[in-house]
Structures are given as C-alpha cells and as structure tokens.
Amino acid sequence: MDSFPAYFPLAGRRVVIAGSGEAADNKARLFDGSPATVVRVDGHAAFLPGTYAGAVLAFVAGDDEVFLQAAASAARAARVLVNVVDKPAMSDFNTPAVIDRGEVVAAVGTGGGSPTLATKLRNDIEAQVPEGAGRVAALLRKFQDEVRAALPVLHERRAFLRDAVTGEAAQAAMAGDMDKAGQLLRDALAKGVGREGKVRFIAGKGPSDLLTLRALRALGAADVLVADEGADPEIVTLARRDAQRLEPAQVAAETLVALAQEGKQIVRLIVAPVDPAIVQALAAASVAVEVI
Incomplete structure (x- = not known):
C-alpha cells in the first residue's frame, strides 16, 4: 500500500480552496452537499496563513507556479494539509x-x-x-448504542449487523422510509440474533468481473469460505477478511451441516459441478442451499 486512505469528518469544519478557474471549481464541487464550510480565496489573501487557520484541508489551484508555492506555504504555516491540484510532488495528500x-x-x-x-x-x-446505501448507514448509526446495549457480545453483534445490512430494515431505508426502517430494526433487535445458516455454492473459476451482485454480497457476508483448488485468486480475495478459511478436504457434508446449524453463512467456491450427495445431505438436514 503506497498511500494510506483516511476520512476527515466535515461537520462544522472549514475547507479552503485557493485559486480560480476550472480546477478550483471542480474541487469546490467535491463538497457540494457536505456539512463543511467551503471558503474560496484568491489573490493576496491566499498568501496569508491566517486565511487557512482552523481549516481541516486546503486545496490550491492555478497555472502560476509562484502562486501555487506561496499559497501552499501559507497553508502549511497554519498547519493545514494541502493538495496542490495536479502537482503530487507539492501536495501533502492526493484527491x-x-x-x-x-x-x-x-x-x-x-x-x-x-x-x-x-x-x-x-x-x-x-x-x-446503491443510491440508498447512505440511508442504511445513517439508520445503523442512529441505533448504534441500542445495538451495543442489546448485544454486548462482539460476535453476536457482528452477526446481527451483517444480517441487518441486507434485511427488511435496510430495504426500507434504501426506499427512503426511515420511520419504517427504524421500527423494523427495533423489531429485529428484540428478536435477537437467531440466524439461519446457509450454504451458497458459487462458481469460482473466474474471471472475477463475471460475478453477479448476489455473489459479491454472499462473499462479503461469509462466515466460512471453502475454496476449491483452482478458484480464481481474485474471487477469493473478495470474501470477508475475517471469514474462517477451510480446505475442501476438511469439509465433508457433515461439517457443512454442523456449521450451518450454528447459524454460519458458508460460501463454497467451486470449479467443478457440485457433488449431488452433498446437496442431498444438506437438504436432508433442512439446511438452506443456494447455487449462484
């Protein structure tokens, strides 16, 4: 990793954009709809450290090298991180x-x-x-303390939240009905964790860009990953980093049944047709199966 990504909270913060022209306008548009106060400056004001005092970030744009250097120096004198547009060598961070x-x-x-x-x-x-993903995040933030109080055990809380982000409450939030979403989330919280285990078989030969959205979400929700030898490495990396990894030789039908009965979400990446005996054993144990 050559650069470390970081997120700066913007509520109640100032962002200074020094300079004019299309590049400066483009940087200003990045903050449309954000809670930050965007301050546009040009000319002599851009050379004064006081212009940048208290800002969380500063952007400097223009064609005059002297202007760029002087404005960037003034921002740094105010201890503000600076991005000089299209000048990575002069910047503290890249956009x-x-x-x-x-x-x-x-x-x-x-x-x-x-x-x-x-x-x-x-x-x-x-x-x-999805467009409504931000509303789902807002819903979960609003109920964060309630979820922690109701589910103090970390692995139970994580299991609940993994279900919640694709459950009925999340779907209502996606649709924009936040009141209904809040009630559904409270109802789900009152019921507790109680997850239904499931085994999902996903074609793993690749390439990864042929995966469906359903397959990507299944990989992201997997508690256990079992990948055949020959599965595309790029597909394997799409699974949750903290998912338990098991070798195919370790996983008989009885193992899959036991894991599913614990409420685990299991993804089996396959490069050959599924053994019918495994599917029959899962069905006989009333384990939910999905082939993607």
Missing part, C-alpha cells in the same frame, strides 16, 4: 475519485499517478453501491 452516497463514501486513489484510471475504477465500483 481520490469519490463515490458519494451521503454517509457512505468510497474512494479510489492512484497516488496522483493516474486520475483517469481512478475515475474508471470509481465508475466500476459505483454501480455496486
């Missing part, structure tokens, strides 16, 4: 390509080396992030 869903923000950076590539990847990822 990524941003996917803005309100409380959900995703970003793709290339260390300033290829903004075009970052934009292309941003567009690919954007299709996977």
Whole structure:
C-alpha cells in the first residue's frame, strides 16, 4: 500500500480552496452537499496563513507556479494539509475519485499517478453501491448504542449487523422510509440474533468481473469460505477478511451441516459441478442451499 486512505469528518469544519478557474471549481464541487464550510480565496489573501487557520484541508489551484508555492506555504504555516491540484510532488495528500452516497463514501486513489484510471475504477465500483446505501448507514448509526446495549457480545453483534445490512430494515431505508426502517430494526433487535445458516455454492473459476451482485454480497457476508483448488485468486480475495478459511478436504457434508446449524453463512467456491450427495445431505438436514 503506497498511500494510506483516511476520512476527515466535515461537520462544522472549514475547507479552503485557493485559486480560480476550472480546477478550483471542480474541487469546490467535491463538497457540494457536505456539512463543511467551503471558503474560496484568491489573490493576496491566499498568501496569508491566517486565511487557512482552523481549516481541516486546503486545496490550491492555478497555472502560476509562484502562486501555487506561496499559497501552499501559507497553508502549511497554519498547519493545514494541502493538495496542490495536479502537482503530487507539492501536495501533502492526493484527491481520490469519490463515490458519494451521503454517509457512505468510497474512494479510489492512484497516488496522483493516474486520475483517469481512478475515475474508471470509481465508475466500476459505483454501480455496486446503491443510491440508498447512505440511508442504511445513517439508520445503523442512529441505533448504534441500542445495538451495543442489546448485544454486548462482539460476535453476536457482528452477526446481527451483517444480517441487518441486507434485511427488511435496510430495504426500507434504501426506499427512503426511515420511520419504517427504524421500527423494523427495533423489531429485529428484540428478536435477537437467531440466524439461519446457509450454504451458497458459487462458481469460482473466474474471471472475477463475471460475478453477479448476489455473489459479491454472499462473499462479503461469509462466515466460512471453502475454496476449491483452482478458484480464481481474485474471487477469493473478495470474501470477508475475517471469514474462517477451510480446505475442501476438511469439509465433508457433515461439517457443512454442523456449521450451518450454528447459524454460519458458508460460501463454497467451486470449479467443478457440485457433488449431488452433498446437496442431498444438506437438504436432508433442512439446511438452506443456494447455487449462484
């Protein structure tokens, strides 16, 4: 990892943009709809450290090298991190390509080396992030303390939240009905964890860009991952980092049944047809099975 991504809270904060022109305007548009106060400056004011005092970030844009250097120096004198547009060597940080869903923000950076590539990847990822994702995040933030109080055990709380982000409450939030979403989440919390285990078989030969959205979500929710030898490594990396990894030789039908009965979400990445005997054993044990 050549650059470390970090998120700066913007509520009640100032962002200073020094300079004029299209590049400065583009940086200002990044903060449209955010709770930050955006301050635009140009000319002599851009050279005064006091202009940047208390700001969380500063952006400097323009064609005059002297202006860029003087404004960046003034911002640093005020102990503010500076991005000089299209000048990575003069910058303290680089601006990524941003996917803005309100409380959900995703970003793709290339260390300033290829903004075009970052934009292309941003567009690919954007299709996977629903418009209502920010409302789901807002819902879970609102109920964060209630969830912690009701489920003090960490693994139970994580299990509840993994179900909640795809459950009825999340669907209501996606649709914009926050009152209904809140009631549904409280109802789910009152019922407790009580998860139904499930085994999902996913074709793992690759390439990874052929995976469906359902498959991507299953990998992201997996408690246990069992990948055949020959599964595409890029698909394997899409599973949760903290998912338990088991070798296929370790996993007989009885093992899958036992894990599912514990409420685990199991993903079996396969490169050959599923053994019918395994599916029959799961069905006989009333374990939910999905083939993706």
